[in-house]
Amino acid sequence: MGKRRDTKSRMLETAAELVQRQGYASTGLNQILESSGAPKGSLYFHFPGGKEQLIALALEKSSESLSELLEQVLATAPTPELALEMITGYFGSQLESSQFTKGCPIATVALEQSATSDALHEVCSRTYARWQSAIAARLVREGQTAERAGELASFILSTIEGALLLCRAHRSVEPLRRASTELARTLKGL
Amino acid sequence: MGKRRDTKSRMLETAAELVQRQGYASTGLNQILESSGAPKGSLYFHFPGGKEQLIALALEKSSESLSELLEQVLATAPTPELALEMITGYFGSQLESSQFTKGCPIATVALEQSATSDALHEVCSRTYARWQSAIAARLVREGQTAERAGELASFILSTIEGALLLCRAHRSVEPLRRASTELARTLKGL
Numbered sequence: 001m002g003k004r005r006d007t008k009s010r011m012l013e014t015a016a017e018l019v020q021r022q023g024y025a026s027t028g029l030n031q032i033l034e035s036s037g038a039p040k041g042s043l044y045f046h047f048p049g050g051k052e053q054l055i056a057l058a059l060e061k062s063s064e065s066l067s068e069l070l071e072q073v074l075a076t077a078p079t080p081e082l083a084l085e086m087i088t089g090y091f092g093s094q095l096e097s098s099q100f101t102k103g104c105p106i107a108t109v110a111l112e113q114s115a116t117s118d119a120l121h122e123v124c125s126r127t128y129a130r131w132q133s134a135i136a137a138r139l140v141r142e143g144q145t146a147e148r149a150g151e152l153a154s155f156i157l158s159t160i161e162g163a164l165l166l167c168r169a170h171r172s173v174e175p176l177r178r179a180s181t182e183l184a185r186t187l188k189g190l
Numbered sequence: 191m192g193k194r195r196d197t198k199s200r201m202l203e204t205a206a207e208l209v210q211r212q213g214y215a216s217t218g219l220n221q222i223l224e225s226s227g228a229p230k231g232s233l234y235f236h237f238p239g240g241k242e243q244l245i246a247l248a249l250e251k252s253s254e255s256l257s258e259l260l261e262q263v264l265a266t267a268p269t270p271e272l273a274l275e276m277i278t279g280y281f282g283s284q285l286e287s288s289q290f291t292k293g294c295p296i297a298t299v300a301l302e303q304s305a306t307s308d309a310l311h312e313v314c315s316r317t318y319a320r321w322q323s324a325i326a327a328r329l330v331r332e333g334q335t336a337e338r339a340g341e342l343a344s345f346i347l348s349t350i351e352g353a354l355l356l357c358r359a360h361r362s363v364e365p366l367r368r369a370s371t372e373l374a375r376t377l378k379g380l
Contacts (some may be wrong), residue, residue, distance in 0.1 A: 009322040023302045025215035049311040057248040101305040110359040112213045124359045154356075155349065155372040158365055162352025166344075169300040169314045175348055184324065 008046045009038040015054055016062035021101040023108040023121070024055060049119075055109065056119045062105050063127040070131055074138045081184040083138060084156065088180040091164055092173040100171045103164040132157050144190070152190075155185055193239050198236045200226040205244055206252035211291040213298040214245060214310070239309075245299065246309045253317040260321055264328045271374040273328060274346065278370040281354055282363040290361045293354040322347050334380070342380075346373055 014036035018027045029051055033040060047054040070087060077083035094102045112126040132153045139149035163179035204226035208217045219241055223230060237244040261278060267273035284292045300314040322343045329339035353369035 020307070023213065023215060023298075025213060026302065036288060051366075053357055099305060103301070106359075107355055108213075108298070110355060111293070111298040111301060112216065114358045114361065115211070115289060121232065121359070121361065125361070128356055128359050151368055151372070154365055154368045158352035158356055158369050159349045160352065161355050162348035162350065165297055165351050165355065166318055167350055168304045169296075169311070169318050171304065171311065171315070175344055178344045179348050184339070186372075189379065 007036075007038050007042050011038050011042065011046065011060050012043050012058045015058035016105065019055055019058065019109055019129045020062070020103075021098075024112045025053070027052075028157075052117055052119055056123050059106050059109060059120070059127070063123070064128075066105060066128065067130050067134070071134045074134045079187075080135075080138050081187050082140060084160075084187070085180050086185050088160060088163070088176045092167070092176050094095050095164075095173055095176070096098075100168050104161060107161060107165065109150065128157065128161075142190070145167045152186075159183055194236075197226075197228050197232050197306065201228050201236065201244065202248045202251050205248035206295065209248065209299055210252070210293075210295040211288075213304045217245070219244075242307055244308055246313050249296050249299060249310070249313050249317070253320075254314070256295060257317065257320050257324070261324045264324045269377075270325075270328050270332060271377050274350075274373050274377070275370050278350060278353070278366045281350075282357070282366050285354075285357050285363055285366070290358050293358045294351060297351060297355065302311055318347065318351075332380075342376075349373055 011032060015027065015032050015168075018035065020030060023037040025048055028045060032054070033043065043054070044050070047057070067089075072174070073086050074080070074083045091103070106124050106127055109120055110128075113120040115121070127132060132150070135153035135156050136149040139152055140146055144152065159179045159182070160176075166175035167173055200221060205217065205222045208221060208225065219233060222228075222244070223233060229349050233244070234240070237247070259280075264273045265268070267276060283294070296314050296317055299310055300318075301319070303310040304314055305311070322340070325346050326339040328369035329342055330336055334342065349367075349369045349372070353365040356365035357363050
């Protein structure tokens with residue numbers, strides 16, 4: 001069992017990393033097998049639903065650890081502005097150290113596949129909803145009503161996701177720095 | 191010459207539409223030829239640089255007409271808030287009428303290809319810079335300094351691009367509506 005679980009985990013981690021860098025369509029099953037060193041038979045043994053199931057589970061897993069990180073930062077940072085500064089700083093350093101190949105781990109698949117694959121739409125939508133809830137929870141703690149906190153959290157998440165996209169397009173972290181500064185102003189003015 | 195130009199234009203329009211819906215990697219040359227009804231030989235005749243060149247020119251062309259529309263709305267709307275409301279309203283209706291397959295025409299390629307293709311990075315980056323300049327120009331007219339207008343325009347573009355992404359992920363126009371309302375508040379408070 002230990003070995004089987006190892007193979008499965010390795011395949012999921014490799015798939016998540018490849019998809020973050022190059023998207024869903026460019027990531028072939030053979031590339032996942034080769035990069036993870038998994039035997040060919042393991043694919044349909046672990047993922048009878050094929051590529052769609054494998055990538056959905058990979059995104060689920062990679063977004064789980066990022067969600068936990070975001071939730072922890074949002075819950076413990078001294079102010080929400082500082083939480084957003086830490087989060088955008090984290091994404092910025094990921095972008096710079098990967099030559100702008102690693103932005104949001106699910107955004108490329110969300111754009112490529114949300115309209116056509118229900119399984120991938122479902123995992124992307126649920127993940128974004130979870131991040132939005134984590135931001136909203138912190139704003140409620142700062143005194144916002146649940147409704148207003150949800151609205152602001154949607155706006156904040158849009159700004160960060162768009163900045164991550166523009167950083168990749170421009171190969172520069174400037175849009176993310178600007179997003180962080182402007183969101184801090186917005187939060188201070190509440 | 192007329193017929194040749196027609197074939198080339200048809201191929202570019204078809205490619206732009208396919209790429210907007212499904213991204214770069216999923217769009218095959220055969221699909222572009224079949225959907226545009228172009229003869230096979232026309233591909234390397236018109237686009238000796240192959241798929242990368244064809245898609246770069248297609249994005250160039252499709253973003254040109256969108257850029258003109260955005261510039262016109264930003265230049266002529268009674269207030270910048272109203273301009274953003276018209277722009278997000280336009281994108282929202284495009285999303286709804288296409289079952290959430292048509293968001294930003296260049297975002298998917300920007301995420302898939304910016305890090306690896308210089309030609310595609312260049313056209314995406316230039317297009318986003320042009321949209322940002324159009325927003326900034328309007329803010330200068332409203333009395334902002336050029337520097338501050340540029341900063342705000344970066345923030346506004348990030349928010350709209352992120353909202354377009356979240357609309358596709360959630361199959362809902364709610365993030366775009368929220369972005370428009372919050373950006374209007376920001377602009378009114380300047």
